[in-house]
Amino acid sequence: MSTDDREVAMEPSPIAPAAIARTSPQSIAMMRRRRLLRGIGRQALLQALCIFVAITVLFPIVYVIGVALDPRNIARPDGLNLIPPNPSFDAFSRAIAKPSPNNISFLTLAFNSLKLAVATSLVSVAFGVSAAYAFSRLKFKLRSFLMIAVLAVLMLPAVATIAPLFVLLNGIRVGDFVLRNSIPGVALALISGALPFAIWNLKGYLDTIPKDLEEAAAIDGCTRNQAFIHVILPLAMPALAVTAFLGFVAGWTDFYFSWMFLDHPQDFTLTMALYAMVGQYASTTPWNVLSAFAILVSLPVSVVYLFFQRWIIGGLAIGGVKG
Amino acid sequence: MSAQAKATYVPKRRLFGADARVAFLYLIPAFAVMAIITFYPLVFQVWMSFTAFGPQNLNLKHPAPLDWVWLGNYIKILTNDISGIPNYDFFRIVSFNLFWAFSNVIIHLILGVAIALLLNQKGLLGRSFYRAVFVLPVVIPPIIVATVWHNMFDQSNGAINYLIAIIGRQPPGSVNIAWLTDPGNPIPFFPLLPLSYFALLAANVWLGWPLNAVVATGALQSIPKDLYEAVEMDGGGAWTKFRYVTLPFLRPAMLPYAIYGFVITFNLFYLSFIMTNGGPFGRTELLVTQAYRLVNQQQLYGVAAAFSVIMFFILLTLTIITNRLTKATASYVD
Incomplete structure (x- = not known):
């Protein structure tokens, strides 16, 4: 002043x-x-x-x-x-030893959440990036139609497709195995929302990479695929990492699909246990254990978010998130 | 590379040969997956919405014959005739949901811009510290936020009641406000908003303004400094600067974000579902939480499908209206 x-x-x-x-x-x-x-x-x-x-x-x-x-x-x-x-740190060790009356260990819960998170993250990014590249760089019939189809899905909240996903995945059975009642089934339900988001988010970033770089690669004799793998993918790394992280968060913090789909306690996830602590077991759950558990669930996600927030919030501003 | 050189080396936009065939190969993995788990379920949902699909139809070996009810589910939803859901009122849910989203977004915007302006003040000490602190709510998963605030608003052991007791210099435990369950109307003769609405609002304001402040900070930093100097030269004060320089620059950046925030808040599942459980008497139920209850608790899959189709049209209408609004305001600003 x-x-x-x-x-x-x-x-x-x-x-x-x-x-x-x-x-x-x-x-x-x-x-x-x-x-x-x-x-x-x-x-x-x-x-x-x-x-x-x-x-x-x-x-x-x-x-x-x-x-x-x-x-x-x-x-x-x-x-x-x-x-x-x-x-x-007593409450933390109690939250890890016996988080719920179900006798499911914290490690089992965390491992199930991790499976959902990794599957959602990897599949949505791996499949999303090639489609995003096609939308960003290629001209083809139905281009705008398909893009609108992806956007229309993004507009719908995930809860809005839960009834048909439940019924359809419930119909896929091999012997005693019901796809709906399994971690892969929940992962599929999560991917159905995460994949359109990944396409949209990655397309937004690929649009910002100058075309000149591919032109230079083409002049040097690269094929389309080589240009995609050796020029575009390395440049898109920040966006790939952000999209993968957001997919990871979607899987790690998923509640409504796991709560709806999974019946066997050995398949339960961290968020299900957390909800049970304020829901059905609310009267018997000490708040120190609940608080410790909540901190443990959010810690891995929050720490990554905190360190990379600049890139993540930038990525959010391009894409928007499916709620 | 000059425009001339570009024209000689790259005569057509096709660099690598036929786009269409390559595009097909690039699209097929994602669209094959989405066809099965994204688009087909949506079509199936519309089909299901015309049936009385229930748990009896889930048995694969001996499925019950499917009842076609045509528009029956839609009529049930719109005339509040769903058996098994106490306190269900479709138009109350829609009005509450709209009010919920509008009130939140307006508060988020005002607080976000105000705090961004505060952080943007010249010579503010500890700016980067405050910035790091203020972004904390963004990094915590919403389900955790909902769980923590659920306990904070607890009637007998909640932090909010303890805090009120401390501020009022009373012993802890003497304040017993039933934030989440009180059935009264804090605003007389306005039954749309129970006390739990204000608890939800407090939690969501805490959760929502920081991201608005981040976006507003970005917009503020893009304002050329000489515009403020020009206002100073002309003898303008702080208000003139805000009204004629800051606001016109903030508007185009904040408006798309406000619309995005509106949709996110409109569909915000966790706070309503975990903090109030839709209560008291279903008065803080949102469309998304009601849709979830129809599937998860009532197992009325056909009704839930019809409910989601109705939700889709409500969201579509809102998107079209907000798009019109953006365009209208954009042309006004430019």
Whole structure:
């Protein structure tokens, strides 16, 4: 602020030199002091506002960590203990040892969630990137029709296709194996939404890669496939990583398909256990264990998100997410 | 490479020969998968919506004969005649859902822009620290957010009631507001909004404004500084700067994002499903949560399919309206 004022004052103007000439050294010092005080007051106001916003943002996060670290092992918090004395990780070890009355270990739950996350991520990116390339670079009949078909699917929330997916996947059986009632079945349901999103998101990024690079490759004798693999794919790495990560999050945090489709406890996922803790087992689940469990579920996703947020939010701005 | 050289070396847009055949090869993996698990289920959904498909039709060995009810499911949904769902009222759900999405997006936008402006103030100390803190809600999965806020709004042990007690200098446990279940109307004679709406709103405002602030920050940084200097030279104050420089630059960046946020909030599943469970008395039910209940709890697959088809048309209408709005405002700005 102060530097700017000086700049304005130094602008050549017919009044300014006379005004400066008339002011005594004392009044200049007073003006400086007043300006300094005004700067401090303004900074204090800005800091107060920022700190207030920061407190509202941090409150639920500090709260849930505080409940998880409370050493007293009580079923419900008896007050607002944001920073509990003598924090302990007991709740975390209990959340890992026996997260639900089902006797399914945390590792089994996490492994099932991981399978969903990896399958959704890999399939949607691997199949999506070639289709995105075709939409971005090639001219063909039905191009706009197919693109609209992909967009129309994106507009629908995932919940809106759950009834037909349930019935159709339920019909695919080999002996006792029912595709609906299995991790691969849930993964297929997730991919049905993640793949159109991946196509749309990757197309948006491929559109920003200059065509000149492929032209240069063509002149050097590359075929279309070689240009795609050796020129486009390496350049699209950031977008591929972001799309893969968003697919991973979709699988890791999926709730409605797993909750709807899976019957066998050994197939259950982390989010299902989490929901059971606030749903059917709410009365018997201590909140410190629940909080520790919630932190453990969100930690892998949140940490990656936090470190790569600049790229991820950029990717989001191009594509938009299917809710 | 000059335009001349480009024209000589690349006479046609086809660089690598026939596009159509290559396009087919590039599209086939994704579209083969989507044909089976994305597009076919959608067609099947429309077919199913004309039947009374229920659990009795799921048995493959001895399937019950399928009842064709034609528009029966649609009529049931629109006339609130679904057996087994207490407190079901289609038009209340649609009105609540629209109000929910509008109120959230407006608050998200105002807070997002205001906080972006705050962070953009010259000479703000600790700017990068605040930026890192303010983006935290974005990185937490919504299902976790819903679970945590569900407990925070708990009647007897919730953090919000404890906080109110502390602010009011009362012992913990003395404040017993039933945020999520109170059946009264906080706004007299306006039964659309129960107390749990405000709890949901608080959670979603917490969740929603940071991404708006990120988008607004990007737009703010693209405003040329000399425009502000020009306003200063003309003797304009802070309000003039905001009204005639900041706002016109923010609008084109924020509007598409507001529409995107509207659709996301309109379909926001977790907060309603986990925090309030649609309560009290189904008054915070959204279209998506109701659709899920029809499948998951009532197992009315045919009705659920019809419900999803209706939802599709509601979303289509909203998309068309918002697209018109964007175009109308875009031409106004330019």
